[in-house]
Amino acid sequence: MTDPVFDTAVTRAFGCRLPIVAGGLMWLSDASYVAAGARAGIMSFITAASFPDPAVLRAEIAKCRALSGDRPFGVNISMLPKLVEGENIADIFRLIADEGIRFVETSGRNPEAFMPILKQAGITVLHKVPSVRYALKAQAVGVDMVSIVGAECGGHPGLDLIGSMVNQALAERDLDIPFLIGGGIGTGSQIIAALACGASGVVVGTRFLVAEEVTAHxxxxxxxxxxxxxxxxxxxxxxxxxxxxxxxxxxxxxxxxxxxxxxxxxxxxxxxxxxxxxxxxxxxxxxxxxxxxxxxxLGLTDRIAPLADIVAQLEQEAQTALSRLRPHQTATQHAEAITS
Ligand SMILES: Cc1cc2nc3c(=O)[nH]c(=O)nc-3n(C[C@H](O)[C@H](O)[C@H](O)COP(=O)(O)O)c2cc1C
Structure with a gap:
């Protein structure tokens, strides 16, 4: 049974077991990886930019559906600086709405222009930003949740280079919508730290790159x-x-x-x-x-393993962190104590 401490706005919105999101990975977030995430009980996103031909993107979505046994997954639309020459981001949003995708992870640019298409299609929008000042803008244009991914992260940490510890404290203070913390998350104890700071989940990229299901040499x-x-x-x-x-x-x-x-x-x-x-x-x-x-x-990527094993390790480490905080309580008692 999943510990109640993991029952958050993220798990409720996405319908996944754990409040862990595998952020989109250019060229690597394909059906194999994303379906493995879905099966492991986390939320993962196919990167649309890795499949510029619409027919191929549709086929990848169908493959992911089959491999994941219809468990929830989403599509990442990365808008920084642009997908491909002649791109039409609105067309991609329409394609995924047409495919019945219910969750998107957006990044790289203010998604305001696309919010009407997304909301009309009933899609839950998780927008990724590097710091809280951008999260406030995303909140103002109506996204459902924000991921705040700090300076430690793989990929684009933004220009401000704010670390995850400060991002999570500022997010707790300033945001009204649910937020996730990312950038340097590679152990379960960091997940507990993020939840304790008011986050509803974490975003992970680098720690999962060594998953067996990542299609790479x-x-x-x-x-x-x-x-x-x-x-x-x-x-x-x-x-x-x-x-x-x-x-x-x-x-x-x-x-x-x-x-x-x-x-x-x-x-x-x-x-x-x-x-x-x-x-x-x-x-x-x-x-x-x-x-x-x-x-x-990368300091925490210690072995190549099935994604489910890495997720199970994170979960175990999170339980250990909880019992460290409250040595005389079980994790469940602890969860009840902090939610009552
Ligand atoms: C190899 C790699 C590729 C990535 N590609 C994308 C991408 O295409 N779109 C995107 O929104 N984020 C991308 N990211 C960022 C991740 O989704 C995630 O936000 C980030 O990796 C979290 O920080 P961490 O690497 O410290 O775990 C990428 C990250 C990595 C490591």
Whole structure:
């Protein structure tokens, strides 16, 4: 039975067992990974941008439905800076509404323009932001929940680089809608810490990259297991698109280029940072080149394992954290104590 401490606005809105969201992972959040999340009792999102052909996206959704046994999952629409040349984000929202998808994770841009389409379709919108000031804007345009993903995260930590500890304290103070905390979450005790700060759940990316169901070369996952919390770096702030990735030849080169010319611009960086190079690393396992999004919780990616096992470990660690807080109570008594 799930501990009542995990019964939150997130589990109620998504219909999942645990208040854990596997945030969309470009090129990696496919049916295999997302369905594994659904089966493990968490909420996961297919990244629409990984499937630019609408027919292929529809097929991936159908495959995920079959693999997940109709358990809940959603679609991630990442709007930073744009999906593909000639994209029409509104068309993608219409496609997923037409497919009967009930949950979306949006990110990268204010979703205000698309809220009418989403709300008309009865879709629950979880919008991802890097800090509370953007969360307040998202709340004002009517999203249902926000994920606040701090400086430690893999991918885009925003320009302010606010850490998750401060984000969660500010969110508790300032927000009215349910919020999730992400950025550096890799153990169950951090989940308890987030819930204690008023979060309704957590968002995880990096910790799940070593899941067996992630469709990537074993060499890539072994490299993540070997990496520590010190093996990521921030680049691309010169083009206001700061990204945290695994340290490698590409990040060294990009850092040098940005140091040499702070006004270098995206066109000159593109030959090094294009998503196609990173995608190749996932296929070949050669992590020496490409912008490979990864966060500081690499210090906690200790083995390649089925996603369900990683989730079970998080749950166990969360229980241990609860009993540490209240050594003489069972976790259930503790949950009753804090909800009464
Ligand atoms: C490899 C990778 C790819 C990602 N791709 C996306 C994406 O396409 N869209 C998105 O909204 N977030 C993306 N993210 C961010 C994650 O969804 C999540 O918010 C973040 O990883 C949480 O922080 P953590 O890495 O510290 O767990 C990506 C993160 C990683 C590590």
């Amino acid at each position: 074993d060499g890539y996952k072994q490299a993540l297991v070997a990496a520590s919390e010190r093996d990521t770096t921030l680049t691309m702030s010169s083009v206001r698109n700061t990204v945290r990735t695994l340290c490698n030849e590409t990040t060294e080169m990009v850092k040098q280029l940005e140091a040499d010319d702070p006004n270098i611009g995206i066109a000159a960086l593109m030959p090094h940072v294009s998503g196609a190079i990173g995608r190749k690393a996932y296929e070949t396992g050669d992590v020496s080149r490409g912008m490979l999004s990864a966060g500081q919780s």
